[in-house]
Amino acid sequence: MAHFSTNEFKAGLKIMLDGEPCNILENEYVKPGKGQAFSRVKIRKLISNKVLEKTFRSGDSVEGADVMDTELSYLYTDGEFWHFMNNETFEQIAADEKALGDSIKWLVENDTCTITLWNGTPIVVTPPNFVELEITETDPGLKGDTAGTGGKPATLATGAVVRVPLFVQTGETIRVDTRSGEYASRAQK
Amino acid sequence: MTILHQWQPSGSIDSIVKRAQILSKIRNYFANQNVLEVETPTISPSTVTDVHLEAMTTIHTNPQSVEKTHLFLQTSPEYYMKRMLSAGFPSIYQITKCFRDDEVGRFHNPEFTMLEWYRLDYSMHELIEDVDSILKLVLDTPVCHKISYRELFAMHLDLDIKNDSDLKLVSICKQCGFENIVPTEFKETLSQTQRNMLLQLLFCEEIESKIGLERPVAVTHFPASQASLAKIDPVDPWLSLRFEIYYKGIELANGFEELTDVKEQKARFTADNEQRKESGLEVKPEDTKFLDALEFGLPACSGVALGIDRLIMLALGKKHISEVLTFDFASL
Numbered sequence: 308m309a310h311f312s313t314n315e316f317k318a319g320l321k322i323m324l325d326g327e328p329c330n331i332l333e334n335e336y337v338k339p340g341k342g343q344a345f346s347r348v349k350i351r352k353l354i355s356n357k358v359l360e361k362t363f364r365s366g367d368s369v370e371g372a373d374v375m376d377t378e379l380s381y382l383y384t385d386g387e388f389w390h391f392m393n394n395e396t397f398e399q400i401a402a403d404e405k406a407l408g409d410s411i412k413w414l415v416e417n418d419t420c421t422i423t424l425w426n427g428t429p430i431v432v433t434p435p436n437f438v439e440l441e442i443t444e445t446d447p448g449l450k451g452d453t454a455g456t457g458g459k460p461a462t463l464a465t466g467a468v469v470r471v472p473l474f475v476q477t478g479e480t481i482r483v484d485t486r487s488g489e490y491a492s493r494a495q496k
Numbered sequence: 497m498t499i500l501h502q503w504q505p506s507g508s509i510d511s512i513v514k515r516a517q518i519l520s521k522i523r524n525y526f527a528n529q530n531v532l533e534v535e536t537p538t539i540s541p542s543t544v545t546d547v548h549l550e551a552m553t554t555i556h557t558n559p560q561s562v563e564k565t566h567l568f569l570q571t572s573p574e575y576y577m578k579r580m581l582s583a584g585f586p587s588i589y590q591i592t593k594c595f596r597d598d599e600v601g602r603f604h605n606p607e608f609t610m611l612e613w614y615r616l617d618y619s620m621h622e623l624i625e626d627v628d629s630i631l632k633l634v635l636d637t638p639v640c641h642k643i644s645y646r647e648l649f650a651m652h653l654d655l656d657i658k659n660d661s662d663l664k665l666v667s668i669c670k671q672c673g674f675e676n677i678v679p680t681e682f683k684e685t686l687s688q689t690q691r692n693m694l695l696q697l698l699f700c701e702e703i704e705s706k707i708g709l710e711r712p713v714a715v716t717h718f719p720a721s722q723a724s725l726a727k728i729d730p731v732d733p734w735l736s737l738r739f740e741i742y743y744k745g746i747e748l749a750n751g752f753e754e755l756t757d758v759k760e761q762k763a764r765f766t767a768d769n770e771q772r773k774e775s776g777l778e779v780k781p782e783d784t785k786f787l788d789a790l791e792f793g794l795p796a797c798s799g800v801a802l803g804i805d806r807l808i809m810l811a812l813g814k815k816h817i818s819e820v821l822t823f824d825f826a827s828l
Contacts, residue, residue, distance in 0.1 A: 335602060336599070336601030336602070337700050338548075338599060338601070338604065338700075339696055339699065339700060339747060340740075340747060340801075340803075341548060341549075341750060342548050342693075342696035342699075342700075342722075343548055343692075343696045343697065344598070344599070345677075345697060345701070347701070361673070361676070362673075362674060362677065362697070364677050364693070364697075365598075367676070
């Protein structure tokens with residue numbers, strides 16, 4: 308894999324750190340007037356999802372990480388792996404529970420997810436920003452209550468629990484923002 | 497329709513108006529103090545030998561010569577101003593553009609404005625008071641606090657930079673998460689360049705953000721190995737009469753009780769160039785006219801360079817240098 312010098316460090320560059328692929332978020336130039344220059348870099352570790360700061364000596368270089376994002380459709384799970392397919396090549400890839408993380412609760416069959424591959428292996432699965440899921444259980448709301456104040460919890464088909472307005476009922480399909488885990492609207496029929 | 501704003505200045509009208517008012521206050525201060533405003537060239541056939549400063553260059557064509565001359569843009573006006581002092585000028589100041597290659601960031605623009613001044617017969621401590629008056633004038637700050645470079649390391653990192661071993665320095669760097677910066681070949685000892693590099697790292701990352709938060713701080717007595725153009729401390733030759741001013745975690749100024757000994761100056765140029773070789777950098781030509789002026793005699797003086805753009809950032813509460821410049825590097 309190629310090496311990258313600190314002056315090539317830009318948001319989005321993928322590098323290896325402590326044996327883990329990382330995404331550079333920010334790179335700040337630090338230099339005393341009469342001294343050595345450094346790069347103070349904010350990094351997200353892609354497997355542990357931890358954000359940390361790391362300082363490099365200006366001009367030093369680090370190994371790049373073979374990381375790429377690919378858009379795949381979610382097919383099914385066999386309980387151990389979650390299977391995705393490239394709709395153009397029909398090639399299939401299986402991701403494990405660790406790569407899925409919290410995304411498990413937002414997986415809807417045939418939805419297009421972003422799969423981050425490191426050396427060809429899925430390490431992160433990102434669901435679409437909005438998914439539509441059916442409510443399997445929620446308390447019946449009070450009549451006449453429209454927008455409501457705090458809403459009520461509702462369990463969705465995947466097991467996810469979100470707060471919904473009081474007027475939304477069991478059996479309805481709703482649109483959820485997967486980034487915040489919040490109710491967005493009733494699904495467009 | 498999308499409208500592109502890239503042609504616009506990076507600083508707002510309000511900021512640039514306030515900038516002009518601050519510059520005028522500073523000029524007024526020096527006028528009242530009878531310090532003469534001067535202008536010196538920004539170009540020179542020679543440059544500084546500092547290991548961590550790179551000058552930008554330009555080419556000059558002379559209509560009466562076929563040869564083209566390579567010139568350096570100044571990184572600071574120091575040598576010209578000292579040549580003036582040697583020639584008998586009184587205390588002088590200037591507000592001038594300086595240029596430094598390979599420096600772009602929140603606090604760095606490759607072309608920036610420096611306030612540099614020299615006071616005849618001033619000690620380091622007297623000059624610190626002078627800088628403090630300007631900070632009070634522009635930022636309305638309380639009297640600055642003085643602390644030595646060595647005390648800061650003892651206080652914040654429990655490291656005695658004079659007596660503790662290289663092993664201890666390296667182990668502190670590792671504890672702070674800088675194992676990637678420790679030279680890979682390190683066993684027990686560091687070269688002086690490497691030791692200074694690690695001290696600068698710890699200073700930048702572990703000390704700078706913690707000092708001068710309530711009031712400005714003058715960091716005094718840098719080790720002689722980082723003396724730059726400062727006199728060696730007559731009380732302790734391990735130290736130099738170099739200081740830096742910090743406020744709210746920002747390095748604002750660097751000053752010296754000036755080295756006037758030409759032999760020592762030549763030795764430092766040579767040592768710098770040796771270090772440049774060791775670091776794989778180009779050796780820089782010595783400024784012979786500056787050395788000739790020292791040979792003739794530089795009167796006892798202290799001098800300091802203060803980054804005006806950073807001072808204005810602090811005065812206006814701005815986060816990025818681009819906000820106090822008419823056009824920063826990105827809007828050229």
